Each structure stands twice: as C-alpha cells, then as structure tokens.
Amino acid sequence: MTDQDGPTLQEQAPALLSHAAGYASHRTISIGLRHGLLEALADAAEGLTPEELADDIDLDPFYVAVWCRSALGAGVCTRTDDRYRLAPHIDTLLLDPGSPAYIGGIFPVFEQHEMFDRFASVLDSGERLWWDQCSADWIAGVAGTGAPFYTRLVPGGLRQVPGLLDRLEAGSRIVDTACGAGSGLVRLAEHFPDCEIVGVDGDGHSIDLAEKRVNEAGISDRVTFQASPLEEMAIEPPATLVINNISMHECRDIDRVTENVLAALEPDGWFVISDFPFPEDDEGLRSVPGRIMSGIQFFEAQIDDQLLPRSAYDDLLTRHGFTDLGAHQLTPVHALTWGRRPA
Numbered sequence: 001m002t003d004q005d006g007p008t009l010q011e012q013a014p015a016l017l018s019h020a021a022g023y024a025s026h027r028t029i030s031i032g033l034r035h036g037l038l039e040a041l042a043d044a045a046e047g048l049t050p051e052e053l054a055d056d057i058d059l060d061p062f063y064v065a066v067w068c069r070s071a072l073g074a075g076v077c078t079r080t081d082d083r084y085r086l087a088p089h090i091d092t093l094l095l096d097p098g099s100p101a102y103i104g105g106i107f108p109v110f111e112q113h114e115m116f117d118r119f120a121s122v123l124d125s126g127e128r129l130w131w132d133q134c135s136a137d138w139i140a141g142v143a144g145t146g147a148p149f150y151t152r153l154v155p156g157g158l159r160q161v162p163g164l165l166d167r168l169e170a171g172s173r174i175v176d177t178a179c180g181a182g183s184g185l186v187r188l189a190e191h192f193p194d195c196e197i198v199g200v201d202g203d204g205h206s207i208d209l210a211e212k213r214v215n216e217a218g219i220s221d222r223v224t225f226q227a228s229p230l231e232e233m234a235i236e237p238p239a240t241l242v243i244n245n246i247s248m249h250e251c252r253d254i255d256r257v258t259e260n261v262l263a264a265l266e267p268d269g270w271f272v273i274s275d276f277p278f279p280e281d282d283e284g285l286r287s288v289p290g291r292i293m294s295g296i297q298f299f300e301a302q303i304d305d306q307l308l309p310r311s312a313y314d315d316l317l318t319r320h321g322f323t324d325l326g327a328h329q330l331t332p333v334h335a336l337t338w339g340r341r342p343a
C-alpha cells in the first residue's frame with residue numbers, strides 16, 4: 001500500500017488526538033462520579049456556578065471551575081451564563097444504577113489496577129490472575145457494571161425467549177451460574193416470587209457478598225448457594241432455567257460447563273447466555289462498542305480468557321444438542337443466546 005491509498009497525515013493526527021481527548025473526558029467523568037460533582041449537579045435543577053458547586057460539596061472552587069469546563073467539553077454538562085447543569089439523560093446514564101441504560105459503572109472500572117495497569121506490568125511475564133486475587137474494589141466495580149445487564153435480562157430479555165416467562169411466572173427453579181455478588185439473584189427472586197433460585201460461583205468472596213445481599217433483601221428462604229467451579233457444578237433437582245450473565249466466556253472448560261448445564265435442566269428447560277457480543281470483523285472492532293469490548297479484553301486476558309463473538313454460543317449450544325436456539329441483541333454490548341434441553 002502506498003501513502004496515497006490511506007488517510008493523510010492531516011487526517012491521522014486528529015484521529016489519534018481524539019483518543020487523548022476521550023481519555024481527558026473519561027477522567028473528568030470519573031472524578032465527577034467519585035467526588036460527588038455529578039450528583040450535586042443532578043440535585044440542582046436551576047444549575048450551579050462553579051463556586052456554588054464547590055461550596056455545596058466542600059471542594060476547591062478553582063479546581064471545580066476547571067472540572068466544569070472539561071465536563072462541558074465532554075458533553076456531560078451544559079452552561080447558561082455561568083451556571084452549569086447536567087446535560088439531558090446524563091443523570092440516568094451515569095447516576096442511576098437501577099436503569100437498564102446505566103453506564104456509569106464502566107468509568108471507575110476502566111481506571112482500576114486490574115484493568116490496564118496490571119496488564120502492562122505483566123506484559124513480559126504473561127503472569128495470569130484469578131478472581132480470588134482481585135481486590136474487593138474490583139469485585140464491587142464489576143458487580144456495578146454487571147447490574148444493568150441483569151436489569152435488561154430480567155424480565156425484559158427473558159421475555160424474548162418464547163414460552164419462558166409463562167413457565168417462570170407459574171413457579172419453578174432458576175439457576176444463576178457465576179452469580180458473582182448476587183444482584184441477579186435478588187432481581188430474579190423479586191420478579192419471579194414463586195420461583196426458587198440457586199446461585200453458583202467459584203469465588204468464595206463473591207458468594208459471601210451474594211449471601212449478604214440476599215439476606216438483606218429478605219429472600220434467603222428462596223435462595224440457595226453452591227460455591228463451586230461451574231466445571232464441577234451438580235444441580236438437584238433440575239431447573240427450568242439456567243442463566244449465565246457476562247461470565248460464560250470466562251469458563252476454563254466451556255464444553256464441560258455446558259454439559260453440566262444440560263444435566264441441570266429439566267426436559268424442555270432453557271439455558272440463556274447473556275454476554276458481550278465481541279465483534280466478528282474489523283469494522284466491529286473500530287466501532288465504539290467494539291473499542292470498549294477490546295478494552296475489557298485486557299482484564300479478560302489476565303484471567304486467561306477472551307470475550308467471544310455471539311455466534312460462538314450458537315456453535316456451543318448446537319454441539320451439545322440444545323434445540324430451539326434463538327438470539328436477541330439488547331444493546332450494542334449485550335446479546336442473549338438461548339437453547340432448550342430436548343424433551
């Protein structure tokens with residue numbers, strides 16, 4: 001390829017600099033989340049001057065003015081005269097963990113040591129990591145990013161699976177494989193009050209957090225736990241539904257796990273995989289969702305796996321004899337794949 005075939009130097013420079021600008025905006029949002037600037041603006045319908053904002057949350061006014069201008073540039077705030085307000089929908093997107101549209105979790109997670117810094121520090125040795133070596137902050141951060149996946153999955157995503165919701169509303173057993181810190185267990189129990197729920201996870205700290213969350217939600221009579229790798233999971237009696245939320249790609253032996261899921265299901269039972277659909281082609285890698293998923297791959301690599309293209313789950317379920325396969329894209333970074341155990 002000659003120089004004439006590709007973009008010019010004048011085009012390449014701003015393309016690269018847009019990454020530095022994105023980094024500055026990312027850090028602005030993280031600071032805003034961590035130090036309560038965004039929350040204080042959300043509470044001020046009439047807007048705030050930087051001095052009022054600083055005074056409200058006891059921060060330095062000069063620094064807050066710097067933050068406000070950067071937040072304006074990032075599209076997080078608007079300004080009328082000298083008063084700043086949150087831009088439309090920013091409160092939902094960044095401050096409402098209960099919303100299916102919530103994306104506020106990704107900013108602090110991208111800044112944690114486990115994401116890029118540890119990757120860079122072990123780039124030569126290739127030393128791997130597992131969940132029990134991750135910090136409590138990391139596990140809490142991941143739970144924060146996993147929550148909107150559960151919010152979209154239960155019940156809206158499950159509604160896409162023909163026949164499933166009627167069965168769950170009538171009462172049955174649901175297994176959340178790789179339940180993590182348990183936000184999915186609580187959501188499942190709340191939406192399907194006649195169902196028993198089982199949470200399985202291989203990480204003891206996550207199971208402890210999940211148990212605490214379930215107790216606090218007052219649903220411990222309907223939720224049981226199994227602390228076990230999914231590769232060794234044994235579920236009795238069989239369940240109507242097995243779900244896996246943003247964890248299937250992590251399984252050390254995905255075929256063994258799928259065999260165990262099949263054995264855990266009653267005839268006609270469903271397996272629903274809810275995961276990131278990693279791009280299948282170069283165009284997808286260049287897209288904004290593709291670039292975020294490529295960022296997530298830095299952590300996944302350290303735990304010795306990679307996000308998978310959604311079609312890999314079609315192959316997996318077909319290979320294990322599941323029938324009635326289906327798929328549904330909930331957002332650009334969230335897709336469902338399902339199949340049924342043959343009758």
Ligand SMILES: C[S@@+](CC[C@H](N)C(=O)[O-])C[C@H]1O[C@@H](n2cnc3c(N)ncnc32)[C@H](O)[C@@H]1O
Pocket residue numbers: 131142143146147149177178179180181182183184200201202203206228229230231244245246247250251252
């Ligand atoms: C990304 S977190 C997701 C947790 C939860 N599903 C959520 O969305 O918040 C991945 C979880 O999968 C668990 N996990 C990964 N591979 C596993 C395996 N092979 N067996 C059991 N648990 C596993 C980890 O311990 C961790 O809690």
